Amino acid sequence: MAEIQDKLLTHIATLARLSLSTEETTSLAHDLAEILKYAASLETIDLAGVPPMSHATEGERFRPDEPTHDLTREQALQNAPDQDSGLFRVPQVIGG
């Protein structure tokens, strides 16, 4: 089992796009360590030849991929924090 140190947690938070405070990082590192310690019980199970289960369905049923017009452009944009000319506007994408 990996030990969740603050450094690793900072890396995970970067992947998850969360700007955590130092206090949050320390507190979450502690919680994750506890949860993963609990989850270590799964290591005792013999899983040889057991396939992973990703779905509880009989299989997905796909409809034809045809465009519909359930939402207008205005409806799709109505909740946007920032928009311009019918588009979502975001801060600069490349770091400066």
Place this chain on the structure above:
Amino acid sequence: MSALTSLGMGEIAAAIKAKKASASEVVEAHLSRISSKDVSIGAFLARADDAARGEAKEIDARIAKGEDPGVLAGVPIAIKDVIHVKGFPTTCGSKILNRFATPYDATVIRRLRSAGAIVLGKLNMDEFAMGSSNENSAFGPVKNPWDLTRVPGGSSGGSAAAVSAGFAAMTLGSDTGGSIRQPAAFCGVVGLKPTYGRVSRYGLVAFASSLDQIGPLTRSCADAALSLSVIAGQDVHDATSSPRPVDDYAAALHAPTKGLRVGVPRDFLKTGVEPGVMAEFDKTISALKADGAEIVDVALPNAPHAIATYYLVATAEASSNLARFDGVRYGLRTDSATARATLKDMYGETRDAGFGPEVKRRIVLGTFVLSSGYYDAYYLRAQKVRTLIRRDFETAFASCDVIATPTTPSPAFKLGEKTANPLEMYLADVFTVPANLAGVPGISVPCGLSNGLPVGVQFVGPVFEEATLLRAGRAVERLMGMSAAPTGI
């Protein structure tokens, strides 16, 4: 509770159609009760009283013209705030969605409205359906109508409390690891989690897509049967919704107990169940036996691993699903203090400001178990254990029709009692999580009281056997005579 706010759904629709009561009177009675009692409960996050009054008038006008508005004509319902209802916000109990105007109805809402139901409002919940006490809501906790110092359970805490308190005849919840059944048990109402794929998830904000299901919370199994008959069925907007025909759930309520094989996994129940809960459970099993049920010993050897499995699988899916809350298309955006802030800075700051502690905990755990170097050890391993848990059910159902357990190890706990220890909170779902992992249906039905607090019995059945669960649940109602009237308000 006034007469109109204690009636069952079928009774309300019948009374309105027979013009013994108008839909307007029914809606007014419920709005009045909400206005006077929800101050102490906190179940509603949003109401639309005038819209509800308008819909009631329409129902009454249609009846006056001799039309049939549907099987739920004038039945007042309320909806967990994770399901889209046009005309209401959808907050998911989170600050990150606090300004979201819902552009469309979820499929379940479209079906309920077509059947004549009237939506009174949106209900409080743990943020993004993550929690077992409703204390993770960004808009404050909900109180249990049986005891205002206790939690209603979660994550559908507002849904369970509202039905228990007589604010609505039925509410919808969502259940990813027990979020319908556990609060139903805590508040003394019926909560049904259908088979994965039985009810369309279109318009449900996703938490863990392979586990989530929408289901009803009601004051009786008859109401659960009626609700499911309206919301179940295939939907072109949800590729996982099943094309199987929808059973006649109402008919199942009249099936005799005799011949019903009830499996009891005694080994799984050995640890952690409070004596008061175990006593009510044992009484229920004895009553079922005396009424003609065959009680069978079954084993679920991998079920004790379900909580660990669940918290690896569900958080992985959640970390992916919640990536969409990024301050671009909807919801909160936090403007950075630095002038040269980039898109990435905005993402991080918005999400840190918008998500509460439990949601961040789960996003971080889920991101970790999916990350390079840890995927096989955690996520893949958990998916394999999930296979074993499903196989346990398949084996058990060869010798029984339903599996019975207490819904929860304890009755409703005190507000604040478990907030300091996330793991302890997670263990409140020990008996409900296995059904989600296996994709099978489960129901919680009130079966007694322990120190004045409701205790629920849970029945879990094979896939698409909701009718059998309702048959067992109705038997418990008949045999145990549990009153659904709460004592705290």
